[in-house]
Amino acid sequence: MNSGGYSAVVRTAVAGTLLVLGFAVVSCSGDAPDDEAKGKVTVVYEDDAIKPKNRQVVEVIRKSRVLEQSADWVNTSLALPHDLTVKVTDKVPPGVEDAVTQPDGRTIYVPPEFLTQVQGIATDVARNVERPAVFPQDRYNADDLTALSTRFIFGHELGHALQRQLMLANIGMEEDAADGFASFSTVNQAGPAPSLAAALVFDQLARKQGKITLEGLSSDHPVAQARVFNFLCHLEGSDPEKYEGPLVATGYLPKSRAPLCPQAWAMLDHGWWTQLRPHFTSAFKDQGDKEQQDARARLIAETKAFAEQLDAYRSGQGAHTPPAPRSP
Ligand SMILES: [Zn+2]
Incomplete structure (x- = not known):
């Protein structure tokens, strides 16, 4: 993927600020902070958005379960702060031609x-x-x-x-x-x-x-x-x-x-x-x-x-x- 450059840096900094604020609110409420993040990796095949000419290779990948196996390791081993959705779809943002990860790390497109x-x-x-x-x-x-x-x-x-x-x-x-x-x-x-x-x-x-x-x-x-x-x-x-x-x-x-x-x-x-x-x-x-x-x-x-x-x-x-x- 191509990095998002300066704009990604700004977004990351803003997200960091929000995380800090969120934690402060939790602490003030008197509840113990939730130490187990709940984000999960999910692989979604958007069948209606897969062009007919690409359906055969999607079946190869789906049957191989390579995406699910990698996702399972993350789900078993790591506590993510946010869900991560892996979208196998031809309906992608403008200019996306390869597998890409969005700057917030919450969506991966596999076209x-x-x-x-x-x-x-x-x-x-x-x-x-x-x-x-x-x-x-x-x-x-x-x-x-x-x-x-x-x-x-x-x-x-x-x-x-x-x-x-x-x-x-x-x-x-x-x-x-x-x-x-x-x-x-x-x-x-x-x-x-x-x-x-x-x-x-x-x-x-x-x-x-x-x-x-x-x-x-x-x-x-x-x-x-x-x-x-x-x-x-x-x-x-x-x-x-x-x-x-x-x-x-x-x-x-x-x-x-x-x-x-x-x-x-x-x-x-x-x-x-x-x-x-x-x-x-x-x-x-x-x-x-x-x-x-x-x-x-x-x-x-x-x-x-x-x-x-x-x-x-x-x-x-x-x-x-x-x-x-x-x-x-
Ligand atoms: Zn990359």
Whole structure:
């Protein structure tokens, strides 16, 4: 999505003021503040507003339940201050062509027209791109590639929605953080397939886009090809023992980038668990706290391991050496 720029900053500031005022009123009434926010994520298929030519791909997505699975994780794990409605509809605000999140984080549009475009690229990949050995053969078809890459793309939009609703402190580009949540959430919840499918689809998209333009370079999103390597880097870094062979030795992820990835993943994983921690539901709190503590231990171990191989990496001889096993 494109960020709303200055106007979004103003709206966010106003919303923050209202939250503070609302809390003051509750405190004055003498009632205990409600510490469990009640916002829920709901996926709505607006069947009457889906054009006939896009109905087939909507059925693929509906049957795959990728949107519902991602929504369920948020509902189980996080206490949102507001409802979040995910609208699968061709009835979108003016100029909306892709999946987008509204500036208040309370609506995500997933236009079927956009899903049809994703399906077109996924079909091209399934037909014309040799399957990477790491990608499961029985899922290397247009429908599964469409559903899996949609799960990743939806993860990106959920990242925007969480940043906006929870007013997360952002110390980098919002679009990078949204891609980060797509990797964090899909790798942890669904394994490698969504990252791999998204990498294949974005790679094909970048080839179709051709030469990088001024608009592409100045976009608030990194260029598509850079995003492909970010998706692969975070996946590889999540389990280098498993993915170094299939992703790095094969050349999908360059050897110049790969040594940075275990620490990059550890930083991302720790970053999201830490940012989300104050917002865990009471049912998820114990598990979530444990995830955050494990992620912190992993970040410390990976940073130490990286420091030990830094001279070799800077001299161009870097190779990932796994850190010593963590103590329980
Ligand atoms: Zn975005």
